[in-house]
Amino acid sequence: MKPANEIPKATARRLPIYYRYLRYLNDAGKTRISSTELSEAVKVDSATIRRDFSYFGALGKRGYGYEVEYLLDFFSKTLNQDNLTNVALIGVGKLGQALLNYNFHLSNNVRISAAFDVKPDIVGKIVSGVPVYPMEEMIGQLRIQQIDVAILTVPQEVAQTATNKLAEAGVRGIMNFTPIRLSVPENVRIQNVDLTNELQTLIYFLDNDIS
Template sequence: MASESMKIPQATAKRLPLYYRFLKNLHASGKQRVSSAELSEAVKVDSATIRRDFSYFGALGKKGYGYNVNYLLSFFRKTLDQDELTKVALIGVGNLGTAFLNYNFLKNNNTKIEVAFDVDEGKVGTYISDVPIYHMNDLEKVIQDQQIQVVILTVPAPAAQSIADRIAQGNVKGILNFTPARLSVPPTIRIHHIDLAVELQSLIYFLKHYPAEID
């Protein structure tokens, strides 16, 4: 399976979770097939892109029939490793970090925040939504013991790089960086930056300069 998923372009791979979530809901409501037009409307991706994406999965829609929901679901499950739990750690249990611990992603897919870290002695040793909060002194040991694969960073920006350096020493494969700091990591680690303030400003800019068309 790994070799098959290697052939999927990155832009397509990024849309997989979106398709997967929608198809899961369709399946739960008992639907057996779906057209690219229906999918397009639901996930807001144009149908030509959907058809091209799906051709990489070996799913060729038939005219007047659409795509087989079960086939697509089993493909996505394998490709996204949905049958395997990805263990996640969160570093920085402030306002945003606490919200993530309470949310804990389990409703959407097989990812779970197993452990959290902070330097605040008042938070260390407590639990949020059953997730234990450890001191940063124990970072390397706990990450290794728990076989953590992904780290969510919700610390203040100035603390982020030195934490990324520490994480890079171990076997973590990915970092989801919510701090505004642009981090350097070795090529063995994949990093995604999500700067909520920038995203909000960008949305407001587009609203001002490219207002949505009203039908």
């Protein structure tokens, strides 16, 4: 098995997809799955699946397929499913509230446990089960709750200032929903999410008939 930093990013991104489907199979009482079946279900070609799995050692047997429980256990450990990751949300507006409401129900191991805002009418409230703290308490709360991942849903004008505070609090990963490109220290990783971009990419692929 390769160390985590040697696993290609594309493979790492597919792991949660495999994991979710294996959980579904396990819940349905299925004990074994062939690579063709798995491939059809998760829409990843079987050569890619075999290559992905090969990074973790030989997990399947030719002509037999994969043991669901074994794989599930294996991926659960690899994806650190046994540890709950608390995530903070900064900016409890329209988008922030939608994310709080969703709160990653499908995942066992990630949940938003604290939210932060500046609006007096929302600070101090509990929104979808998550307490909303004032921004002045952010650094302290993140440290107490040992949160090192944050979702940023503030107006773009304040995004960089909020990011600086997150970095100061020791946050290592930020999921950035704001349209600006954030500057961060080297040890902080940013994941930009832009639904408009995604939609435009989809339309571009459709218009140009690219599969």
